[in-house]
Amino acid sequence: MKKNLLDGKSMKNLDYFFKARSVAVIGASTKPGKIGHEILRSLVKGEYKGDIYPVNPRADEILGLKCYKSVLEIPGKVDLAVLSIPPKIVPEVVEECGKKGIKAVVIVSGGFKEVGQEGAEIERATVQIARRYGMRVIGPNCIGIFDGKTRLDTFFQSRERMLRPPKGGIAFLTQSGTFGCAFLEWAAEDGVGISKFVSYGNRADVDEADLVRYLGQDPETKVIAIYAESISNGRKFMKACREVSRKKPIVVLKSGRTEEGSKAAVSHTGSIAGSYEIISSAFKQCGVIEVKTFEELYDVSKALSMLPLAAGPRIAMVTNGAGPCVMATDEIIKRGLKLAEYSERTKRELRRRLPPYAIVRNPVDLTGSATAKDYEVSMRSLLEDMCVDILIVFFVFQDTPLEEEIVDIVPRMKEYGKPILAVASGGSYTKKQSSRLQKKGIPVFSSPERAVLAAHALYLAAKYYCR
C-alpha cells in the first residue's frame, strides 16, 4: 500500500502533505472534544491508510495507539506532522520535526500573527526553523488539509459533524476554515468530488501561489477554487494564475472588498486585503474567473468540474414552468450571454413532435402537463441545433404529470458534448431527483440565477483557454 501512495521520483515537496505515508499528531489529547483529540480521531476513524503517531508527553495511549513523548521517539519515518499545541512551544517542536526528517508540517493552532506582534514573531521564527530543514509549513490558524484520494485529513471536525466528500476534480484553497467546512459538505451532499483541499489560514510559508502552481500540475485536479481575504504576494500569485488558467479554470472569491471588510480580514488571519479594484482587474488579465458570493464559488466550481466548456454564449432553455425562465432571461442578458435563436428546422421539428400545449420559443415551455417524452424530444432537437451552445433544463419535479424516469433520460443527452445545466427547487422529492441527476453528471442548481452564472463561467473559462 505504501508504495502506491508515493512515487519517489516525482515526489515534490507539497506531495508530502497530501500523500504522506505517515502522520504524527503533536498535541494529541486524551479528551474528546479537544482539538488535539479530534484531529487524531479524524485520522484513526477515517479511511486514511498510512501510519498514525500521537505525540503527547503526558499520555501513554490515545484511541488505542501508543503515544510518544516527542516526534524524536517515533520509531518509523514520519512524512507529515500536524500540530495542535500552544504557540509558544511551536518553534521548538518544529525544530524537533526537522531533526526527525519530517518534510511537511500543518499548524492548526491559532494565536500567531492574527493576535498581534508577539504572535507574529513566533510565526516568523517558526518558518525560519522550518526552512533550515527544508520543511514546508501550512497554517498556522487553519483546519489544514484533505486529500480526496488518500483520504488523509487533519480536521478537528468529527465525521459525525462534518461529511467528507468523494474524490473528484475540484481543488479548494481557502483562507477561511469555516468556508472550507461548508464547501466540503455541500460537495459531499451533492456527490461532487474534491481532489485536494487546503485551509491555509495565516499562510506563513506555503501560500496561494505555491498551491496554484502545484495544483496546475496535479492530474487529479480539474478546477481550482479559491477563497481569499488577501493575497500574500500579488505578483507571484498573478503569474501563477496566468500560466495555470490556460490549462485549467481558476475561480476566485475575494472578500475584504470594502475598507471595513479588509480590516476584518486583518483580525482574522493578520493579513491586509489590498485594493480590491486593482486585484479584481488583475484577475481578469490573468484568466481568473471572479465570483462574488460563497454560493457562486461553489456553483461555478461544480459546473466546471462536471461539464464540458461552452463553445459560445448562446443558451437554450426547456421548462415545465416558465417563471424561472423569465428570471434566467434577465440574468442571461445582464451577464452578456445570448438567448439562442433556434434554426427554422428546429422550430419545425419541435412544433411537429411536441403536443399542442407546448409553446415553442426560448424557453420551450412544455407547461405543467409536460411528460418525460416531451423533455426528451425538446432536448434532442435543441442540442442538435448548431445555434445552441448551452442548454439549461428547468424542472418542476413536483408536477405530477412528469414521470420519475426523467432523471434517467436527461443524462443520456450528454452524448451531444454540449454543457447541460439543470434548475430545480423544492423539498425532499425534488432533492432526491436532483441528487439522481447529479450522480449521473448533470449539475442541478436551486435557482435560475445560479445556473446562468455557472453557464457564464463555462463560457468564460473557454475564452481564457484561448487567450
Next chain:
Amino acid sequence: MKKNLLDGKSMKNLDYFFKARSVAVIGASTKPGKIGHEILRSLVKGEYKGDIYPVNPRADEILGLKCYKSVLEIPGKVDLAVLSIPPKIVPEVVEECGKKGIKAVVIVSGGFKEVGQEGAEIERATVQIARRYGMRVIGPNCIGIFDGKTRLDTFFQSRERMLRPPKGGIAFLTQSGTFGCAFLEWAAEDGVGISKFVSYGNRADVDEADLVRYLGQDPETKVIAIYAESISNGRKFMKACREVSRKKPIVVLKSGRTEEGSKAAVSHTGSIAGSYEIISSAFKQCGVIEVKTFEELYDVSKALSMLPLAAGPRIAMVTNGAGPCVMATDEIIKRGLKLAEYSERTKRELRRRLPPYAIVRNPVDLTGSATAKDYEVSMRSLLEDMCVDILIVFFVFQDTPLEEEIVDIVPRMKEYGKPILAVASGGSYTKKQSSRLQKKGIPVFSSPERAVLAAHALYLAAKYYCR
C-alpha cells in the same frame, strides 16, 4: 366544524377562496397523474375538513367520492369551484357555477391569454360571466391557492412530491406556480409558516392589488411576499402597497427587468412587464422592499415573519470562524448598514469574561475553541449594549468543541427584544442544528450575504412603517 371556518358577517368575497366550506373539482379525472385527478387527490388526502365534490360527466365515483355530471347536480351548497378543463368549455362551466351560487372560482387550466388572441377572448368572456354572478376568479394558468389554517389547497402537485408548510405569518402571491412550489417547500423544510398562498397566473380577475388589500386586513398575515413578472394595474397596485406597507412589510421580486426578460414574461402569462426602472422607483416610494433573486425573496420574508424589526442599522457579530464575517462586513457596508461600535463597558465585560483565545472586536471571534458558554456570554453583553441594534451569530457547528446544547441557549436571548439572525452552512449535522434553532424562532441563513440582506430588510421595514 363548518361554523368555525366562516364568520358570516365579516365574510368578504375573497374569503370564499381560503375559507371555503365546500369545494367542487370540475374536470376531476379518474386517471392518476392527470391534473384533474391530482387536484382532487390533494383535497381528499390532505387535512382539509370541508365537503369535496368531484365533477366529471363520464365518471360515477373518483377516489371514493360520488362524482357529479355538473355542478348543478350537487345537492349541497358549494363555495369554491376548481377548474381543470379545456379552455373552450370554461365559459359555459363558469356560467353553471354562477347558477349554482358559487362565489369563487380557481381556473388551473392553461391555454388562455398566454397562447394568443383566441385564448384571450375566452378569458375575457369568462370574466364577464363571472362578474354577472358576483363571482371572483383566480387564474387561469396557475396552481391556485393554499390556506395555512383551513389547509385547503388546489394543487396538482401531490403530497408525495410537494410538502405543504405549517400555518404562519407569510402570505405569498406569485405569478409563477413554479416559484410557488419552491417557496412553499423551502418554508415547509424550515418549519416557516404560511398564512395564505395564491398563484394567480394570468390574473384575469383577482389581481395583486386586490390580494394586497385583502391580506393587509388578514390577521393571520404578518408579511406579504410577491413574485411578479408584470403588474396588472400599476396605479391600483402602488396605492394598495402605500397603505398596507404602513401596517405590515411587503416584499417584492420583480422579474422581466430586461427587455428580453419582459418578452419572456409575455409568453408566460400574456402580460407586458413595463419599464423596470419606473416600477422599481415606485416600489421605494410606496414602502415596498424590493429584492433581486428568488432566494432573497424567501430569506427576507422568513426574517420578517420571525423577528422583531430593527431599531437601527448597527450590527454586532459573534462567531467561532471569522471568514464569513469578512464577507458579512463587506455586505454590511455595501448595503449602507453599520458595524456596531461597542460601548467601553461591553468591551471590558467581554475581555474579563471570555477566555484568552477570544478576540474582542466586531466580530467577536471566539475561534474554533469556542464553547456554548462563550457564545452565551458574548451574546448577552452585545444584546445589552445600547449601541447594538441587530445581532448576527455565526456558527461553525462542525467544530467539535462547540457543545450541542448551543441550540437551546441561543433562543433564550430573544428576551432582549432585538433581532437575532444566525448563519451556518454545511451538511446533515449543521442542518439538524439549524432546524432546531429555527423551530425556536431564530432564523438561520446559509451564507453571510443572505443574513445581512435579511437584516437590512428588518431595518428598511421599520423605516417604512414610520414614513
